[in-house]
Amino acid sequence: EVVESYVDFGCVLVKNVEGARPEVVNMQSLAFCDQTNLLTGPFAIKHFYSPAELRAMSKKGWGSEANGATISINDLILKSEDYKHKKEDEKSNPTPGNYIELYEVHGQFPNWYVSGTDEEYSNQLHIIGYYHDDQGNAHGVTLFKKKEPKLPFKFLKRDEVFGRALGFGAIEELFEAQTWTNSNEVDMLAMLKHASKVVYVTEDPTYKTKNKISELDNGEVTTIQQGTRLEQVNNTPRNINIFENANVKWEEHGNRIGAATEALYGEEPAAGTPFKSVEFQAMQAQSLHKWRQGKLAVFMDEIYRDWILPFI
Numbered sequence: 609e610v611v612e613s614y615v616d617f618g619c620v621l622v623k624n625v626e627g628a629r630p631e632v633v634n635m636q637s638l639a640f641c642d643q644t645n646l647l648t649g650p651f652a653i654k655h656f657y658s659p660a661e662l663r664a665m666s667k668k669g670w671g672s673e674a675n676g677a678t679i680s681i682n683d684l685i686l687k688s689e690d691y692k693h694k695k696e697d698e699k700s701n702p703t704p705g706n707y708i709e710l711y712e713v714h715g716q717f718p719n720w721y722v723s724g725t726d727e728e729y730s731n732q733l734h735i736i737g738y739y740h741d742d743q744g745n746a747h748g749v750t751l752f753k754k755k756e757p758k759l760p761f762k763f764l765k766r767d768e769v770f771g772r773a774l775g776f777g778a779i780e781e782l783f784e785a786q787t788w789t790n791s792n793e794v795d796m797l798a799m800l801k802h803a804s805k806v807v808y809v810t811e812d813p814t815y816k817t818k819n820k821i822s823e824l825d826n827g828e829v830t831t832i833q834q835g836t837r838l839e840q841v842n843n844t845p846r847n848i849n850i851f852e853n854a855n856v857k858w859e860e861h862g863n864r865i866g867a868a869t870e871a872l873y874g875e876e877p878a879a880g881t882p883f884k885s886v887e888f889q890a891m892q893a894q895s896l897h898k899w900r901q902g903k904l905a906v907f908m909d910e911i912y913r914d915w916i917l918p919f920i
Contacts, residue, residue, distance in 0.1 A: 614766050614904060618777030621646070624760040624915045633761075635774075639711055646773040647763050650715025652736075656707045659685045669752060670735060676722065676753035679737070684708060684749065687739035710751070711736045714759060722753055731756040762914075764907045766900065778866060785862035792851045792858075803845040811836035869893040 609632040613620040621633040633653060642649030657665070662681055666672075671681035688706040713734040719726035721734070735752040765775030808821065812832040819830045832838050863869065869890065 610904065610908065614764065614900075615778045618766045618769075618775035618780060619646075619773075620764050620907075622762045622911060624762075628916055628919050630911055630915055641773060643773050644771055647759060647761060650713060650717070652714075653712040655710045655712060657710055658707060659688065662708050662710075665751075671751055677751050679749040679751065681751065684737055684739065684751070709738055714756065714761070719755075722755055731759060762907070762911060764903065766903075781865050782862050785858040785865070789855055789858050792855050796848060796851045799845045799848055799851075803843050805843065807841040807843065808838060809841050810838040812838065867893050867896040 610620050610622065613632055613635060617635040619635065621635065623631045623633055625631045637654050639652040639654040641651035662670075662685060666681055669675040671677050671679070671684070685706070685708065688708045711734075713736055715732065716729045717732045717734075719728050719730055722730075722732055733752070733754055733756045734750065737749045737751055738746050739749070740746055766778070767776035769776050810816075810832060815830075815832055815836075815838065821830075824830070830838075
């Protein structure tokens with residue numbers, strides 16, 4: 609899971625939860641965060657809980673007035689809805705059961721957010737929920753809030769991008785090559801559609817009125833005026849090779865960016881290529897992957913030492 613997030617999104621966010629196994633946070637579940645440095649500012653993780661899952665969270669103190677709750681878990685469940693919200697300009701997704709939309713908010717806030725009137729800042733955790741009344745108005749409620757001595761997250765970027773919260777992902781690396789490949793494919797399809805049309809040309813001005821070509825069956829005989837000709841227009845797509853060659857170049861470009869040489873993904877080398885040459889190329893191509901693998905190994909080692917060993 610760490611590797612998949614690391615490659616797809618250019619980063620991985622891991623959360624220390626109860627139990628020995630940390631949780632990899634899906635980056636698409638982030639509701640908001642600092643766009644330049646994810647862990648330095650407040651950020652929220654969006655969750656959808658079923659009634660049974662939410663009731664189980666009462667063991668952690670959710671829904672208790674002693675932990676700053678403004679509504680009980682059962683009251684919030686009664687107001688739950690049978691669909692999941694999407695963006696304002698999109699339709700919601702209906703669901704077979706009821707779900708409760710909650711936001712897990714982490715960050716530094718004034719102490720009076722939790723209790724008292726102290727203006728000093730501290731790390732805090734807030735569990736915020738929403739429900740809609742009969743008029744469709746949204747109401748915010750708190751299920752849990754407390755100070756958080758230490759942020760229970762670790763974050764790793766794949767390739768650092770200055771001034772950006774996320775790293776440079778493997779999918780993003782191929783945006784340019786994929787965009788122009790798609791453009792070439794669209795142009796090739798338009799050319800092939802044009803070439804697939806069967807068009808005739810004739811010097812006989814009366815031919816079209818005498819013969820309905822679109823209704824002819826195979827083998828039918830038609831006539832033209834003496835001294836005139838009838839032939840098919842040559843609309844062969846002569847330039848299609850240009851687009852095919854461009855696609856090959858973009859594929860090679862994408863392979864170089866991703867360090868995906870022929871030797872690594874199993875392509876047979878050209879006839880007469882020395883074995884040692886292929887072996888050396890494969891070793892060189894693996895160097896970028898080994899470097900990134902090393903970064904992941906150090907990250908996993910840190911998780912093991914800081915979270916798993918103390919748990920054991």
